[in-house]
Amino acid sequence: xITLEQVTKIYRIGDEEVRALDxxxxxxxxxxFVAIIGPSGSGKSTLMNIxxxxxxxxxxxYELDGQRxxxxxxxxxxxxxxxxxxxxxxxxNLLSRMTAEENVELPLIYQRLSMRARRQRVAEMLDLVELxxxxxxxxxxxxxxxxxxxxxxxxxxxKPSLLLADEPTGNLDSRTGKEIMSLFHRLHAEGNTIVVITxxxxxxxxxxxxxxxxxxxxxxxx
Amino acid sequence: MLWQCIKMAMKAIAANRMRAFLTxxxxxxxxxxxxxxxxxxxxxxxxxxxxxxxxxxxxIRITITDDGGRPLRLDELSSFTAHADIGExxxxxxxxxxxxxxxxxxxxxxxGTTPSYADISNLELISxxxxxxxxxxxxxxxxxxxxxxxxxLFGTPNVVGAEILxxxxxxxxxxxxxxxxxxxxxxxxxxxxxxxYTTAVRMSDTLSSAVTTMLVSASGxxxxxxxxxxxxxxxxxxxRDEDAFDLFNQALVGEVMSEITNLLAILMGGVAVISLVVGxxxxxxxxxxxxxERTKEIGVRKAIGAxxxxxxxxxxxxxxxxxxxxxxxxxxxxxxxLQVATALFGHLMSFHLSPGVVILSIVxxxxxxxxxGLSPANQAARKKPIEALRYEG
Ligand SMILES: Nc1ncnc2c1ncn2[C@@H]1O[C@H](COP(=O)(O)OP(=O)(O)OP(=O)(O)O)[C@@H](O)[C@H]1O
Ligand SMILES: [Mg+2]
Numbered sequence: 257x258i259t260l261e262q263v264t265k266i267y268r269i270g271d272e273e274v275r276a277l278d279x280x281x282x283x284x285x286x287x288x289f290v291a292i293i294g295p296s297g298s299g300k301s302t303l304m305n306i307x308x309x310x311x312x313x314x315x316x317x318y319e320l321d322g323q324r325x326x327x328x329x330x331x332x333x334x335x336x337x338x339x340x341x342x343x344x345x346x347x348x349n350l351l352s353r354m355t356a357e358e359n360v361e362l363p364l365i366y367q368r369l370s371m372r373a374r375r376q377r378v379a380e381m382l383d384l385v386e387l388x389x390x391x392x393x394x395x396x397x398x399x400x401x402x403x404x405x406x407x408x409x410x411x412x413x414x415k416p417s418l419l420l421a422d423e424p425t426g427n428l429d430s431r432t433g434k435e436i437m438s439l440f441h442r443l444h445a446e447g448n449t450i451v452v453i454t455x456x457x458x459x460x461x462x463x464x465x466x467x468x469x470x471x472x473x474x475x476x477x478x
Numbered sequence: 479m480l481w482q483c484i485k486m487a488m489k490a491i492a493a494n495r496m497r498a499f500l501t502x503x504x505x506x507x508x509x510x511x512x513x514x515x516x517x518x519x520x521x522x523x524x525x526x527x528x529x530x531x532x533x534x535x536x537x538i539r540i541t542i543t544d545d546g547g548r549p550l551r552l553d554e555l556s557s558f559t560a561h562a563d564i565g566e567x568x569x570x571x572x573x574x575x576x577x578x579x580x581x582x583x584x585x586x587x588x589x590g591t592t593p594s595y596a597d598i599s600n601l602e603l604i605s606x607x608x609x610x611x612x613x614x615x616x617x618x619x620x621x622x623x624x625x626x627x628x629x630x631l632f633g634t635p636n637v638v639g640a641e642i643l644x645x646x647x648x649x650x651x652x653x654x655x656x657x658x659x660x661x662x663x664x665x666x667x668x669x670x671x672x673x674x675y676t677t678a679v680r681m682s683d684t685l686s687s688a689v690t691t692m693l694v695s696a697s698g699x700x701x702x703x704x705x706x707x708x709x710x711x712x713x714x715x716x717x718r719d720e721d722a723f724d725l726f727n728q729a730l731v732g733e734v735m736s737e738i739t740n741l742l743a744i745l746m747g748g749v750a751v752i753s754l755v756v757g758x759x760x761x762x763x764x765x766x767x768x769x770x771e772r773t774k775e776i777g778v779r780k781a782i783g784a785x786x787x788x789x790x791x792x793x794x795x796x797x798x799x800x801x802x803x804x805x806x807x808x809x810x811x812x813x814x815x816l817q818v819a820t821a822l823f824g825h826l827m828s829f830h831l832s833p834g835v836v837i838l839s840i841v842x843x844x845x846x847x848x849x850x851g852l853s854p855a856n857q858a859a860r861k862k863p864i865e866a867l868r869y870e871g
Contacts, residue, residue, distance in 0.1 A: 310781055311864045331785045337863075338783020349778045349867070353493050363782040365482050410782065 257417065257449065258284040258307060263316035264472070265302050276302040277313070278472030284451065286417070289444040291463035292453045299472040300453045301422055307451065308341050308420045309333045321417070338366050342411030344421035348403045350395040356382065356406045357391040363414040381409040385439065401432035408439060412448075419443065421452045425459060437462055479788060480795070487796040490768075491803070501764045502804035504757025505846070509808025509839045512750035514815050516743050516835040523739025525827035530732045537598050538694040538705055539726040540712070546719060549688030552592075552614075552675065554715075558694070563707040565695035568595035571678050571685050577669050578643040579631040585668035586627070588644055590678025590685075598695040599658070606638035606653030609674055617676035621649040626657050627669035642671075645681060649673065701729045747835070751842060757804070758846035765797050765854035776858050777866030790859035797851025798844065805843035809836055 265277040276299045284290055294300050305311040306318060309325060318325045320340065328336065337343075350359045360381050364374040382388045385405035395403050404424060411419060421440070425433030437459055444450050454460050466477040491498040542550055555567045570591045577586035595601070596608040604625055613620050621642055628637045628651075641648045655670070679685045696704035705727050716722035769776070776789060784792075809831075816829040823829075 305864055308781075310867070331787070334780060334783055334785040334863075337781060343781050345867075349774075349781070351775055351778060353489060362779070365479075366779075366783040366785070366788060368479060414783070 257286045257321050258282065259317070259319040260303075260307070260474075261317040261319075263303075263306060263313045263318060265299070265306065265311070266314050275472050277306070279316070280469070280472060280474045282467065282474045284449065286449055287444075287447055288465060289440070289450045289463050290452070290465045290467055291460040292451065292467050292469060293455070293457070293460045293477070294469035296455075298469045300469050302472075303469060303474075304420055304422050304451070304453055307418075308343055309336050310343075334366075338363060339414060340417050342414065342416035342419045344404070344407050344411050344419065344424045346423040346426040348395070348400075348407045348427075350403055350406055350410075352395050355392050355394055356387060356398065356409075359395070359406055360410045360413050363410060367414060377413055378409075381413045382406075384412065385409045399432075400428050401435060404428060404432075404436055405439070408436070412443070417449060419448050419450045421450070423453050423455065425454065425456065433459065479791065483788075483792050483795040484799065486792055487799040490796055491799060497764065498800060501761055501800055502807065504760040505754065505801050505804030505843060506757075506808040506811065508750060508754030508757045509805050509843065510811050510815070511753050512747055512839050512842070513809060513812035513831065513835050515746035515750055516838075517812065517816055517829060517832050518819070519739055519743040519746055520832050520835075521827055521829045523736060523743070526735050526739070527732055530728070530735055536600075536695060536699075536701065537728055538701065538708060539728065540692050540694060540708065541724045541726070542688075542690045542716075542722060543724060544719070544722050545688065546716060546722060548716070549686070550690075550715070552687065552689060555592075555689065555692065558708060558711055561707045561711065563697055563700065563703040565697045565704070566594040566598050567692055567694050568592050568598050569675055569689040569692045570595065571675065571682075571691065573645075573678060573682050573685070574668070575645045577627070577631065577671060578646075579640070582631045584627075584630065586644065586671050587668045588621075588671045588673055588678065590673055590675040592675050595672070595693065598693045601658065602656040604635060604654045604656055606651070608653050608655075609672060613674040614676050617674055617680055619647060619649045619677060620652045620673065622653040622655060622672040623651060624655050624657050624670035627671065628654050630669070644671065644673070647681070701727060747838075754839075754842055754846055758801075758850040761797055761800055761847070762850035762854060765793065765851060766857070768796075769793060769854045769858040772858075773861060773866050773869040776861050777863055777869060780861070780863035781867055786859040789861075790855045793855035793858045794848070794851045797855065798847035801843040801847030801851075802840075805840055809839065 260280055260282040263277050263280045264275065267274040267276055280299070280303060292300050292303070302311070306313050309320070312326060320336065325333070351362070357378055360378045361374050364377055369377070379388070382391050385408055387402060387405055387409065390398060390402060395406070398406065425436050428436065433456070440450055440452065441462070452459070452463065460466050468475045468477050552569060555569060558564055558567045568591050570589055572590070573588045575586055575588055576583055591609065592614050593609050593611055601608065606622070608622055609620065612618070621644065623637070623642065625635050628635045631642065632640060635654055637651050637654060640651050642651055643649070676687075679687050694704060694708050705725065709725055712723050713720070779789060813831050816831055819829045
């Protein structure tokens with residue numbers, strides 16, 4: 257369902273040129289659980305942002321579910337992000353003024369779901385990440401692991417076909433990190449497609465498939 | 479979506495109450511100025527117009543200033559009345575003298591006139607009758623006095639048949655009039671007494687039998703036609719000497735007054751609108767800051783699927799909400815101010831919130847919210863999701 261063909265992304269700052277992605281090709285099928293590893297600055301986040309339709313490639317082809325992404329306008333990309341992609345960030349990126357519940361509800365509001373459908377889905381998702389008893393808490397009133405679980409619930413709320421996580425355990429201690437990873441395993445077992453970027457070899461080792469990024473290129477890891 | 483945006487706006491405002499209030503202050507003061515100033519001017523204007531209309535706007539006052547050796551005689555007036563556009567014509571002359579009954583006495587303004595005067599000035603009889611034509615032709619010593627004069631001199635309004643002394647001469651009271659503020663009584667204090675025109679001329683050393691002042695009414699409601707008609711006839715009478723007489727149409731006073739108040743209301747309103755615009759600029763300023771501060775939030779919203787339109791709508795509605803809340807507070811404050819003004823100056827005139835200006839201020843506030851919210855909202859909507867997400871305030 258994800259196909260990248262010779263994708264490049266070049267950042268120019270003054271005269272300097274950074275080839276963040278340099279002919280990256282990759283194929284990920286529905287239902288896979290993939291870990292992406294690689295040294296810092298190798299282009300992992302850049303790849304993830306393109307896959308997640310937050311950014312566009314400078315050249316090459318990116319197809320999501322058989323549709324070429326570069327053809328879409330910004331609002332169409334917003335629609336794709338809303339319906340097909342669930343993003344999980346290293347720093348959680350919850351809206352601090354809103355409660356856990358309201359954060360999880362947000363993508364559903366942009367889907368224009370009815371109030372009843374939203375309520376039901378939010379309850380379901382908070383139940384899934386075992387935070388039903390914290391639904392009225394603001395992010396500052398939650399631990400790091402709890403915040404990340406709220407973020408996961410938010411990413412899952414829209415029932416996306418693709419879950420993307422950029423170092424989801426990077427800001428968590430190892431025990432909490434393990435909890436998050438076991439949550440990913442459960443979600444994978446339920447049929448979700450998951451792509452996780454990680455620095456942590458032990459986290460990567462848990463994934464059935466591992467990909468290494470080096471200097472903007474993709475290598476499979478045996 | 480709209481409802482969600484309103485909820486989000488309320489939340490954003492509630493999260494930063496002090497700043498929101500300070501932002502609103504510009505709008506609050508602007509609306510307060512607009513509503514209070516315009517309401518004050520229109521209230522005052524209404525009061526003045528009412529007063530002017532009470533003086534009788536349905537009469538034309540003519541003063542002959544220079545008859546060129548051809549004085550206007552009483553019997554000539556009937557020729558004016560013959561014109562189709564003219565209703566009635568009444569000459570007046572006035573003496574200020576002492577009125578006496580028994581031990582009671584006081585200053586009186588004695589007006590000599592003809593029966594037509596009662597109709598032209600809409601006099602209202604309480605008892606008895608007004609002057610008659612026979613009174614004028616026979617220069618009888620009869621008087622019609624105002625109720626207040628009767629009360630003060632006689633202690634009762636029932637004075638028909640009693641005698642009153644004017645300049646020491648006895649006059650038979652034939653009628654009592656309801657008190658009325660006429661244009662003349664406004665400038666002539668004292669008891670109001672009417673006697674036949676000819677009698678007044680005989681009584682005074684200074685008055686001549688020539689008519690120097692008269693009141694003219696229209697046959698219908700068209701004061702303008704009456705004015706044109708009497709002007710033309712008087713011009714003919716005085717050999718087209720435009721300086722022979724002055725013509726004063728009281729209907730004009732009312733018109734001029736309301737024109738002045740309208741102008742004042744527009745002027746004051748204009749100044750207030752400028753302060754509203756300044757308030758709008760304040761809102762734009764704060765919204766710009768807010769958009770920058772919330773870049774990360776915008777990035778997150780976009781990452782989870784917010785379209786440009788929904789971001790735009792969110793910030794636009796936030797600006798609109800600030801404006802509208804400010805407007806409502808301003809209107810409420812105006813109401814309080816006018817209420818206080820009425821409590822203090824209610825005996826002079828009543829101040830009321832004019833609904834038109836309230837609607838106007840709401841419309842203006844929405845307009846200002848839209849105009850000054852648009853550019854910050856657009857700025858927010860245009861942010862690239864990836865860059866917004868990376869932003870660290
Ligand atoms: N917005 C940007 N402007 C300029 N250069 C950028 C930008 N984003 C990334 N880069 C550059 O592109 C390269 C790849 O960056 P990327 O963030 O993808 O690395 P990464 O593999 O995610 O690293 P890390 O593991 O440290 O997160 C880096 O050399 C970085 O400096
Ligand atoms: Mg990275």
